[in-house]
Each structure stands twice: as structure tokens, then as C-alpha cells.
């Protein structure tokens with residue numbers, strides 16, 4: 001599957017799932033804007049950029065807080081300037097936060113921050129970037145299996161992922177008709193990245209046992225093929241879908 005010379009934005013691409021997607025897109029031929037926020041991640045974002053450049057593709061770094069209401073405009077302008085382009089082909093809204101919060105300790109501040117980054121930011125990015133997409137533009141949201149799967153400490157996170165999945169169905173309809181853009185989500189199961197580095201060995205073992213395919217933890221490369229497909233021409237008749245990528249963890 002080719003993404004030859006496509007301009008892609010991948011948010012949260014300094015590490016974890018987003019970094020793997022950014023590199024997979026570059027391998028498929030795309031130029032990639034790497035969006036991240038923390039100064040602590042600059043080194044790692046630069047290393048993703050370097051790997052992309054070694055593949056002969058262009059990469060730019062955009063350091064910004066997607067919790068800000070001007071994030072769509074900031075990412076749009078820096079991408080247009082950085083690649084000297086008027087067109088953006090692919091938006092991967094991957095950046096997200098997760099903090100455990102038990103139902104009886106519901107934290108309104110955490111709710112607002114989680115919704116700002118996991119839900120409002122994707123909407124603001126789409127608002128700014130979709131008008132710059134050509135017919136056949138692609139929006140890919142990295143959501144979560146948590147959108148449909150219950151845990152006693154995931155009320156806020158699960159709500160944010162269910163919300164973004166609901167929004168993307170609306171984007172599929174609104175932007176499909178007007179702009180020929182597709183919008184799909186990947187719902188990952190458990191991936192051992194920094195977002196859940198606090199999980200105990202016991203819990204990791206539990207995740208291994210939950211999967212229908214093999215007794216192992218997922219690797220980010222288990223997901224990148226699907227992310228490339230959803231950004232490619234081959235996915236042209238698929239829109240408004242959420243596809244679980246969890247090794248069958250939710251099958252029971």
C-alpha cells in the first residue's frame with residue numbers, strides 16, 4: 001500500500017503508537033508532521049524525524065499543547081509552512097492521555113483535561129485541516145477499546161473515547177459528502193507504551209491471557225498496517241468505522 005508523497009500529520013508521534021504510525025507512513029512514502037508537546041520528548045521526536053529523513057521522506061516537528069483551543073490553527077499553519085504546501089492529505093489524531101480515576105473519586109479537572117485532549121483537540125484539528133484536504137483525504141483517529149469495554153477506573157477515559165468515536169461517524173457523513181474525505185477509528189487494545197507504564201506485571205499477564213491470538217503483549221507494529229491501510233487509496237469505500245486492534249481481547 002502506497003502513501004507516496006502524501007502529506008500526513010500524526011499527533012502524539014514523539015513516542016508510542018504515534019511514533020510507529022509516523023515511521024510506517026514514511027516507509028509507505030509519506031512526508032510526516034510529528035506533533036507532540038513535552039520538552040522531555042524533544043529528543044525522541046527528533047529521533048523519529050531522523051528515521052523518517054533516512055527513508056528519504058520529509059519530516060517536521062510541531063511542539064504544541066493540543067489542550068489549547070488554537071491547536072487546530074497552529075498545527076495547520078506550521079504544517080503548511082513546514083512542507084511549503086497548500087494541501088494536507090492525511091490527519092492521524094492519535095495524541096491522547098489516560099489517568100486512572102475511580103468512579104467514587106471522580107475528578108472534574110481530569111475530566112476537563114481528558115476531554116480537551118482526547119475529544120476537543122481532534123474536533124479542532126478536523127475543523128482546521130479538513131478544508132485543506134483534497135478529495136479522498138483521510139482522517140484516522142486512534143481511539144480505544146475502552147470506548148466499549150468497562151473498567152472501574154476508566155470512566156473518564158472511556159467516555160472520551162466513546163465521544164470521539166461518535167464524532168467521527170458525523171465527520172464521515174459531513175465531510176464525506178462535501179469533501180470526499182473518509183474518517184475511521186482504530187480502537188487499540190492494550191499496548192505496552194508509556195501511557196500505561198504504571199501497570200503491574202500481574203496486570204500485564206492478565207492482558208496476555210485476554211487475547212484470542214497468542215499469549216503475548218501487543219507490539220506497535222501490530223497496528224501500523226491497519227493505520228497505513230486506512231490512510232491509503234485501498235480504504236476508499238470504508239468510512240465511519242471503528243476497527244478494534246486488540247488481538248481479540250474483547251471477545252471474552
Ligand SMILES: NC(=O)c1ccc[n+]([C@@H]2O[C@H](COP(=O)([O-])OP(=O)(O)OC[C@H]3O[C@@H](n4cnc5c(N)ncnc54)[C@H](OP(=O)(O)O)[C@@H]3O)[C@@H](O)[C@H]2O)c1
Pocket residue numbers: 011012013014015016017018035036037038039041064065066067094095096097098117142143144145146187188189190191192193194195196
Ligand atoms: N497504549 C495503549 O494500550 C492504548 C490503548 C488504547 C488506546 N490508546 C490510545 O493510543 C493513543 C496513543 O497512545 P500511546 O500508548 O502511544 O501513548 P503515549 O506513549 O503516552 O504517547 C502519547 C503521545 O501523545 C502526545 N500528547 C499527549 N498529550 C498531548 C498534548 N496535550 N498535546 C500534544 N501531544 C500530546 C505525547 O506527546 P509528548 O511525548 O510530548 O508527551 C505522546 O506523543 C492515545 O490516544 C491512547 O489513548 C493507547
